[in-house]
Amino acid sequence: MKTVVVYKSISGFTKKYAEWISEELRADLLRLEKINISILLKYDIIIYGGSLHAVGISGINIIKNNLDKLRDKNIIIFTTGASLPKESIVSEVKDSNFSVEEQKQMQFYYFRGGFDFNKLNLINKILMTLLKWKIKLKRHKTPDEKGMLAAYSKPMDFTKKKNIGGLLDYVRSLR
DSSP: OOEEEEEEOSSSHHHHHHHHHHHHHTOEEEEGGGOOHHHHTTOSEEEEEEEEETTEETTTHHHHTTTTTTTTSEEEEEEEESSOOOHHHHHHHHHHHOOHHHHTTEEEEEEEOEEOGGGSOHHHHHHHHHHHHHHHHOSSOOHHHHHHHHHTTSOEEOOOGGGGHHHHHHHHHHO
């Protein structure tokens, strides 16, 4: 089955996972900015990876806006974020980005990525600075919030190739 890994990465963490997945599956690897729906229609298995911003998956509209055209495709979505992959976070991300019906058309994975403030564009730096001040002003901070504050001055990379194991197993079961 012809497989493609498409990704949108801002800080490089999603790109790293996309490259690992593509390499392991011997799949084509394409940046979101280089594709359109006609390219995706040539594939049987479409793996899309986007970084997480608040709970939104960057670039996901290429999939969401074309689900009717992709109905006969195997769609796998992965996202990367700085938080631990807790079930509550995964559920919130899925429910915030996809309806119950849309979720039935795809498999979803969350991988822990990292945070590097210096690699963000101006808009994301502004948004993340606002988040930083919001966290700083809180009287009681969670361990995740304390870790996030530390990451502003020292980039953190939590990517691990072993994290993609479940996704790889799923895709291999389709072939």
